[in-house]
Amino acid sequence: MSTSKSARAISLETLIKVLQDKSYSNISLNNSLNHSDLSQADQNLATKIVYGTIQNRLFLEYQLKGLVRTKLTEKYLKPLLLMSIYQIVFLDKVPNRAVLDEANKLAKQFGKHHSSGYRVVNGILRSFIRSGVILPDAKDEIKYLSVKESMPEWLVKYFANHWGMDRTKKLLESINQPAKNSVRISSLCDKQQVFDQLKAEGYEPKWSNLSDNDVILGHGGVSQSDLFKRGKLTIQDEAASLVVESFDFGSNEEHILDACSAPGGKTVQMAERIVAGDATALDIHEKKLHLVKENAKRMNVADKVKTKACDARKVQDIFKQGEFTKILVDAPCSGLGLLRRKPEIRYTKTERDLHNLQKIQLAILDSVSPLLKEDGELVYSTCSISVEEDEAVVEQFLKQHPNFELKPFKLSKLESKTGMLKIMPDQDNNDGFFIAKFKMRG
């Protein structure tokens, strides 16, 4: 059922769920938007406010620090203050007066009966407008960047250690830009025809710079379109779609194992390329497999996809050695390549997670690799840019499996001469991804 809440009420409702109840921003926002009757422009505004507030949370909290003199007891107060300061600082087209008026209205709407919360909100926002933005001393470069770009200090140090300070500044700036609306066109369709249809429907499509199969749209909302519902396209970042492009597909019979498949974005992409054969999609979480099935049905490849709940570290109990022509390990990872699209990741991950995840990633590779046919291909990918989860996993895997070697690959617009490809998130404001392709030594 749709409701007639305003864009800002939906933003606040979502931010309370994400900041106070630790829900995922994309899932909470999509749920609220799908149950609303907002125009496309208002949906865009709500999306901008929610993502912008989460992206800039450290910066916004730093602004609040000196201004809050009472305990913010009511649940809505802090999210409302953060999203209001976000609009004052970052949304040039919205006058401060409008932000204040809207904040007052929301405080009255979300506050308890007889609450004086709106006075607190009004007082703090007026003080902020008078005093303006503050930042730490720029001499402490890490702390300064951490607040300015809202990135925890450990991550700023991590980026600086691996890519140097200048690149770190560029990376952080790029990560705080809005994520693009990328879609992948099904290989079963005429790409130009789908592109023309997107144009006719007002989506302002542009071809991707990274892949021949992807298109960047001028705005969101494509999941409501007929093209999406009929499986002519799917929502997938351009960098994510490169993973499957790294396999060599021909007309031979394929038996593919997708070891970590949910929600199935890459399973369906592989299934689209199968002329004869099938793809077996595993996931440790049985309840996520319905997403793979739904995706396969919508993308018209259900007849080629089988699903099975299974821990990929135990596949040898179920499958035979050499059973698969292609194996994809799109591993569970920190998601550090998705800091733009899933901005809350930066506040939840720790450096220790990178080491713990590496152990799981290696265990999965170790378990699935014997299932590969002699002349088959194994692709390992993550949506992380951390060295621990990417290059270090490849190095360890090769050390422990001397019968495997890296295999160079060509994509529609990029190539890897080493067999490894790291796509950084500042390359073209895409998601950050890592791809490594292996074959067995001849």
Ligand SMILES: C[S@@+](CC[C@H](N)C(=O)[O-])C[C@H]1O[C@@H](n2cnc3c(N)ncnc32)[C@H](O)[C@@H]1O
């Ligand atoms: C990066 S996501 C996969 C995304 C998917 N390939 C796609 O393109 O839509 C990683 C998936 O691995 C699953 N997973 C985590 N540990 C696993 C394990 N030990 N065995 C199998 N699946 C696992 C998670 O539930 C998650 O769905």
